[in-house]
Amino acid sequence: MDDYKYLFKVVLIGEAGVGKTCLVRRFTQGLFPPGQGATIGVDFMIKSVEVNGEKIKLQIWDTAGQERFRSITQSYYHSANALILVYDVCSQLSFDNIPHWIQEIEKYANTKVFSYLVGNKIDQINRREIPSHIGEQFAKRYEMKFIETSAKEAENVDALFYDIATELTKQAHQQALETDKGVNFKAHNTSTISSCSTCLRF
Numbered sequence: 001m002d003d004y005k006y007l008f009k010v011v012l013i014g015e016a017g018v019g020k021t022c023l024v025r026r027f028t029q030g031l032f033p034p035g036q037g038a039t040i041g042v043d044f045m046i047k048s049v050e051v052n053g054e055k056i057k058l059q060i061w062d063t064a065g066q067e068r069f070r071s072i073t074q075s076y077y078h079s080a081n082a083l084i085l086v087y088d089v090c091s092q093l094s095f096d097n098i099p100h101w102i103q104e105i106e107k108y109a110n111t112k113v114f115s116y117l118v119g120n121k122i123d124q125i126n127r128r129e130i131p132s133h134i135g136e137q138f139a140k141r142y143e144m145k146f147i148e149t150s151a152k153e154a155e156n157v158d159a160l161f162y163d164i165a166t167e168l169t170k171q172a173h174q175q176a177l178e179t180d181k182g183v184n185f186k187a188h189n190t191s192t193i194s195s196c197s198t199c200l201r202f
């Protein structure tokens with residue numbers, strides 16, 4: 001029997017090419033995929049973690065950054081327990097578009113959603129355009145948590161997802177989230193779901 005205490009939905013959003021899929025693959029499979037193609041629509045993976053002796057399942061939804069998939073991906077915001085908004089520290093454009101993504105969150109997500117701002121690709125030291133403190137200030141202003149990662153070098157990736165699992169577990173224990181944990185967090189036994197058949201990748 002696949003026993004777990006809570007199931008949390010975590011959704012990654014952000015511009016195309018910032019590394020959302022690589023972050024998910026690094027965390028769930030421990031690898032950095034070579035020649036990663038653009039996500040088409042949405043994809044998801046599941047990983048179990050342990051928080052203070054309790055087994056927690058993270059259902060991690062990886063959304064396409066491309067504009068043409070926006071209407072599909074928006075529909076995934078509402079059921080998210082946590083949102084990870086990713087930008088590329090080497091791409092000013094991806095950072096400049098963050099306010100747009102925050103508007104999307106305000107429009108489509110649950111008001112109590114736990115959100116993280118993530119600056120990815122910190123291994124590219126010489127190509128960095130966004131200093132850490134700028135990202136940090138931005139996150140503070142929007143009451144988001146902040147971390148910088150490298151999916152390539154596996155830096156801070158586990159820390160990001162474990163922190164989310166820990167915070168959501170804490171919230172669940174405190175019954176701070178809107179619906180009863182028995183319904184909201186352990187809605188389904190998803191042990192048989194390991195991939196999304198409607199998700200294609202180039």
Ligand SMILES: Nc1nc2c(ncn2[C@@H]2O[C@H](COP(=O)(O)OP(=O)(O)OP(=O)(O)O)[C@@H](O)[C@H]2O)c(=O)[nH]1
Binds near residue numbers: 036
């Ligand atoms: N150097 C470096 N490259 C990365 C890192 N993460 C991702 N990349 C590269 O960035 C490119 C885009 O990565 P993806 O994970 O497909 O980006 P995405 O945000 O999922 O893109 P969409 O699916 O189009 O929304 C790929 O060439 C990756 O190899 C990282 O931490 N460091």
